[in-house]
Amino acid sequence: MQETVISIQSAEKTFPNGVQGLAPITLDIFPKERISLIGPSGCGKSTLLKLIANLHQPSEGSLSWWNKDFSEVGKENHRLSFVFQEPTLMPWSTVRKNVRLPLDLEGIAPAVSEPRVQEALKVVGLEHAAERFPAQLSGGMKMRVSIARALVTRPNLLLMDEPFGALDELTRNRLDEDMANLCGKDDLTLLFVTHSLYEAAFLSTRVMVMAAHPGRIFAEYEIDPAIPRDEAFRLSDTFAMICQDLSKLLIEASHSSLVAKVA
Ligand SMILES: Nc1ncnc2c1ncn2[C@@H]1O[C@H](COP(=O)(O)OP(=O)(O)OP(=O)(O)O)[C@@H](O)[C@H]1O
Ligand SMILES: [Mg+2]
Known part of the structure; x- marks a missing residue:
């Protein structure tokens, strides 16, 4: 069995007030992946991150951490850290x-x-x-x-919920480069929420595009991990094409969220 950092099996989240934060999600995250979650407000990005951080429990389905139970996290080389939006x-x-x-x-x-x-x-x-x-x-x-x-x-798994949202573009770019270098060197898996598809395109090896009503994964977009993430990449045609693709997916996800809400 290939080691997963996180394995999510049909996990869903309905809050006590009846709001369905997340429809059933199945997702495997592998070592050294850099996954971003993008999608319209309310599509369950933070809820998914909190399920993975064990800050929320799934209403149905299950999760495993390094193929084990959460009680094993913190032992051996299985550590998890969370960076919140506010410092x-x-x-x-x-x-x-x-x-x-x-x-x-x-x-x-x-x-x-x-x-x-x-x-x-x-x-x-x-x-x-x-x-x-x-x-x-x-x-x-x-x-x-x-x-x-x-x-x-x-940590072996770093979870970040819109960590650079409040920063100016240049500082944000600089931190994105730091994170990309860090992940390249160390045995670090990164999962982060962002509202910036440029940030997602720059940092990720896989982008999960989410849609709302109910919160769900709408599409997955892979980016070659071998691409060096530097200033040249940011200025390349490849980068522009990735941003265009993500932009289209985000628009489709937003439309799908509206249709689902009206239906
Ligand atoms: N504690 C809670 N109780 C009830 N409903 C909640 C709770 N937390 C989140 N929700 C609802 O679950 C849905 C998903 O919320 P979540 O915060 O995960 O969205 P998000 O994608 O992170 O949005 P944003 O981009 O605005 O941060 C929303 O409809 C939200 O109102
Ligand atoms: Mg959020």
């Missing part, structure tokens, strides 16, 4: 202490945690700002602290 930093702590928090909570001694904090800060290019407080950082820097805090646990 949610502790304002009274320095960047270094904010990043170290997950390791402090695990009771890991500073002698062990400090080099890992340093490594995570280096990845996001914030070594120089380690002693600053959140109020002294720009929006993009705060988001990078939040990503460093997720990386410090050395």
